Amino acid sequence: MDAPDAYHLWNIEKGLPFRILYLGVPIIKLVEDLWNYQEIITSLRPGLVVEFGTWNGGSALYFAEILRTVNPGGLVFTVCAEDQRFDIVKQHPLIQFCFSDSKNPAVAAEIHALRVLHPGPIFAILDSDHNKAHVLAEMELLREILVAGDYLVVEDGNINGHPVLPGWGPGPWEALEEYKTLHPEDYKPDVEREAMFGFTFAPNGYLVRC
Numbered sequence: 001m002d003a004p005d006a007y008h009l010w011n012i013e014k015g016l017p018f019r020i021l022y023l024g025v026p027i028i029k030l031v032e033d034l035w036n037y038q039e040i041i042t043s044l045r046p047g048l049v050v051e052f053g054t055w056n057g058g059s060a061l062y063f064a065e066i067l068r069t070v071n072p073g074g075l076v077f078t079v080c081a082e083d084q085r086f087d088i089v090k091q092h093p094l095i096q097f098c099f100s101d102s103k104n105p106a107v108a109a110e111i112h113a114l115r116v117l118h119p120g121p122i123f124a125i126l127d128s129d130h131n132k133a134h135v136l137a138e139m140e141l142l143r144e145i146l147v148a149g150d151y152l153v154v155e156d157g158n159i160n161g162h163p164v165l166p167g168w169g170p171g172p173w174e175a176l177e178e179y180k181t182l183h184p185e186d187y188k189p190d191v192e193r194e195a196m197f198g199f200t201f202a203p204n205g206y207l208v209r210c
Contacts, residue, residue, distance in 0.1 A: 004198035005163050012164045017201075020058075023065075025086045027058030032197035036206075037153070038066050040123060040193065044151055045071045047120030050111055052102040052138055053128030054080030057089030063123075064094040075118045079107055080128065102128050103137040111145050122146060127155040132170035132178070139179050143186065146209045152187065154205035162203055176204050185210060 001009075011017070017028045027034070041049070041063065049063045060078040067074045072094070079098045089095065096114070100107055115122065124146065126138050135154065146152060157173035159165040179186075187207035194206040 008158065008199045009164060022058045022062045023088060025058035025061055025089060026056045027062060028055065029059060030201040032199075033155075033201055034062065036193055036196060036200075037063070037123075037125075040151055041066050042070050044121050044123055045074075046123040046151075047071065047074050047118035048111070048114055048122045049074065049076040050122055050124040050142075051076065051078040052080075052124075052126045054078040054097065055084055057085040057095075059125075059127070060095050061086075061089045061092060064092050067094055071120070073118065074120070075114060077111060077114055102126075103134065103141060105141070108141050108145060115145070122150040123153075124150065125153040125155060126172070130156045130159060130168075130171045132172070132174045135172045135175035136178055139175065143183065148209055150209040151190075152205075152207045152209065153202050154207065155202045157203045157205045158201050172202075173204065 017030060020027050020029065020031065049067060051060055054060055060076050064076045067076060074094065076095045077098065078095060079100060079102045081099065081101055083099055098107060098110060124142060126135060142152065154172050154176055156171065157176060160168040160171045160173060162173045186209065188210055189204065190206040190208055194200055
């Protein structure tokens with residue numbers, strides 16, 4: 001086993017993602033991915049950050065603080081079925097919450113409306129239900145929203161044996177494979193960004209809309 005895979009497995013075995021805090025709020029991300037995200041957002045300067053999967057709100061807070069610096073007129077739109085946010089997240093002026101199933105067509109309508117109010121590229125990230133059918137439905141929902149130059153990250157393609165949690169069942173990795181079969185011209189993989197630190201929790205999931 002090569003060093004990146006060994007560290008990847010060790011990271012999960014030790015439960016490190018569940019111990020990472022941002023400004024005191026749990027974030028559940030790989031630190032190396034977080035560094036990539038801030039570089040992408042800094043370069044892209046999106047008008048809108050779309051997050052599927054809020055949980056405690058650590059990542060929404062992280063994105064909002066970066067956005068406050070690079071585009072203070074932007075907005076983080078974060079979607080989750082349950083409200084488990086910390087107060088510091090609830091009070092942030094650049095975060096708008098939506099409590100809904102991320103596959104709901106009403107979510108797409110809201111994103112369309114927000115894009116008009118916050119013009120510019122979109123940085124979108126999928127980190128909610130990690131089952132294949134759900135992730136594929138989220139990608140199909142975003143297909144009519146994202147335009148050339150927008151950025152999409154599909155997280156947790158590392159599960160179901162890629163290389164962690166081999167018993168998970170079809171998940172984001174498999175959703176990405178099916179989506180590429182259905183719509184092969186939609187995205188260009190950002191291979192250089194994905195490979196920057198040797199491994200990622202989003203393998204094959206760093207995507208630029210064509």
